Amino acid sequence: MLSILKQSHSGSSSSVAMPQGLDFSQALSEITGMGRGGGGGDLQEMRARTLSKRRVDMHGFCSPSDFQRSPYLSARGNIVSIFRGSTEEGYKAYHADKYDEDKNPNGIINFGTSENKLCFDLMSKRLTQTDMNLMEPPLLQYPDWTGHMFLREEVARFLTYYCKAPAPLKAENVGNPLSIGDCDLLITNLVFLVPEAVLIATPFYGGITQSVFLYGNVKLVYAYLDSKGLKICPMMCAFLILCCVLQGVTVRALILLNPQNPLGDIYSLSELRDYLEFAKRHELHVIVDEIYMLSVFDESATFHSVLGMDRLPDPQRTHVMWGITKDFAVSGIRFGTLYTENQDVANAVASLCYFHGVCGSVQHKVAQLLRDRDWINQVYLRANHARLKAAHTYVTDELKTLGVPFLNRNAGFFVWIDFRKYLKTGTFEEEMLLWKRFLDNKVLLSCGKAFECSEPGWFRIIFADKTHRLQLGQ
Amino acid sequence: MLSILKQSHSGSSSSVAMPQGLDFSQALSEITGMGRGGGGGDLQEMRARTLSKRRVDMHGFCSPSDFQRSPYLSARGNIVSIFRGSTEEGYKAYHADKYDEDKNPNGIINFGTSENKLCFDLMSKRLTQTDMNLMEPPLLQYPDWTGHMFLREEVARFLTYYCKAPAPLKAENVGNPLSIGDCDLLITNLVFLVPEAVLIATPFYGGITQSVFLYGNVKLVYAYLDSKGLKICPMMCAFLILCCVLQGVTVRALILLNPQNPLGDIYSLSELRDYLEFAKRHELHVIVDEIYMLSVFDESATFHSVLGMDRLPDPQRTHVMWGITKDFAVSGIRFGTLYTENQDVANAVASLCYFHGVCGSVQHKVAQLLRDRDWINQVYLRANHARLKAAHTYVTDELKTLGVPFLNRNAGFFVWIDFRKYLKTGTFEEEMLLWKRFLDNKVLLSCGKAFECSEPGWFRIIFADKTHRLQLGQ
Structure with a gap:
């Protein structure tokens, strides 16, 4: 199946006959009229955009249009x-x-x-070992909403070790096991509790918009980065905050995704320090989502957790999130947590967490998993990183062969791909049509609009999949 | 320990020396000044209250006072x-x-x-059998937010059987496995989507107020019932809706708890029919919480599910909730679901359910459990009902001996107790002091105020506990 892309790219039409219909070159050509193999362009060609051109936008609610109103739902229900x-x-x-x-x-x-999807074999085996299968009465009862202490202690030890904390992290600062896959619910709860307005760099994981909208009714202020992955920096933040002030909006918090989703960037220690010092000067909460922290798959890259810093500039306003779904390749086991020294924030989040609790038996499984340091280091992480790297190499090599530009990073499960050259007029409508065309051809991708990307034509592809499916999909 | 109550009641002071300090008679006498054994009164003595005296009250947000504001939280966070x-x-x-x-x-x-807490032995044994311990890849991946189909099919079969549905219920109407203990989150999601204002009879399970407030910002309209358990009826509803209209508020839905919590009442088939017909006439959604449906422990009482009715008057506006936490004595395993034929409502709830999903492995366990009809009927329900009945009898016999009036019902885990005679002035402040006095004496109860009861002095006690703890607690 691998040949489909190459053939398509070189003008062959053999892919049309494929039963899977998994031909994204065809989709591209039909949308763009550029024909198969239309190409050229790479990251170097991307326009430089000045800071002043970056837009400031504020979003609270979406404005619904073109939908059929249900007589059974309220206006909010319809939205x-x-x-x-x-x-x-x-x-x-x-x-x-x-x-x-x-x-x-x-x-x-x-x-x-x-x-x-690369480690189900390892996880399935580990999670069905006898130490996992426990159903003692305390696990069958309502827990304290802050979570079973055995789990909080284990999370504290785990984060101390993997975040390279200078001093042991405290179990009492580990809050609220949450039944979540991503950290967007935690982010939602925090922005629900903390702000007025929250600053976030785009493109960013789009689930955040949805969750903040659905429950939060909080303004998200977007800092539009260049799609090629320029990181958010204090100067840009200061500019945006000033813009907000001029519009009568007070920014209370910043969201930092590290490693970044969808770009795959990771922040250096000095970047983190600058960022946190800036936040402190402006009394801003910093919500740090580190849910991909163990999914940095190349030894050349080093991840730094804010919990590993010698000194947090403003520990009462620094809140770190982590969960097992990404780093342990188990999206179906929903467990996330918040580490914060701020007891006011922890207590307020705990009040909300009443609705998102994690089963006692799952809390037990997670604790057993996190405790098994030997298996994690000797078996799981080695295999996982090797497999992620191989899959990433496979996909990026194919993109290079096709002449499709992309961001080459070493963290997360995604490659941020530049399909701009396949858009004729460079609009989001065209981007959506291209996305739909992929879907019609049985390939589900994520388009840049879903990440609030400022430029049409960027797509996120998840590469953390088995080779035969990657081949099919391409 | 059983003797404490009797001795206290008869004027003995031996209980003061008990190491547990678990003497509620002492607490009563200290608060009320009535002295130990002060008593008299029973349900027959309770005042009759006319319909016109029942208050109509509307609540959206609580008004916070007497609390220390955190500088780290927004006003909402502080609330x-x-x-x-x-x-x-x-x-x-x-x-x-x-x-x-x-x-x-x-x-x-x-x-x-x-x-x-009466069936951990049975559940622990069943949930650790080999059929439960499965971790196939589909269970480790993100599910469709509407839940794994194997579970929805099993829930449909289960409800068809236990609700005595006239025709097989459909798996596609079973929505959204939710990580919840009680149904209050589901109720919150529904009131979030459906109304303006929702009518509910008090006293009712107080978690609903909290959840509706925290996320919903919807008006709850209280129909104050007599504490002795007068059921909500169409005439009362019509009166309340009229009152609301006069105040410019439109009621869009009714919440029905069946079996009722905290009263333990169950609705007859004709009462259900009257209620649903009334709702249909007024185009009101009816949100029916049947989470205690299999916890009717006396053969003399018959529970009727609305899903068992020959014909639902307004199926598009009738939404039924159920979960396993109560009926299978596993509060730590959080699974609840919604049965509705209305696809608009189901889809909207599904959008919210993205944040409250249930682990794949837990979905598997629940499906296996619900599938095991023989074990449920021959082993579990028999034992559970017998144990509930014995514990209920034990507690109510003690209350009779003490001359404390209570509602004698056959469903749920609670007895609604009338401590009004122990309050001097009959205020909620006194009720709260009494509640705190119990707590100081190491007994945690729930006071009527927590259920928005209109009369001070009522308490809910959970009887579904082992005898030695019931003895200690008394």
């Missing part, structure tokens, strides 16, 4: 119903027609959902 | 922090000083949290 965007639409289509090697070989291949 | 009431305060105290036969024999006995 919730249509507040999906491409992410949910694609996700639904995928679940209705999911690719399966045996049962549905013509189904949709999912490169849109950020999950690591 | 969330203090929005706890006695329920959370008691729950926290309990978790900080939990009774344990061996490790903390002087700790707090929890008769406040509605959980069934």
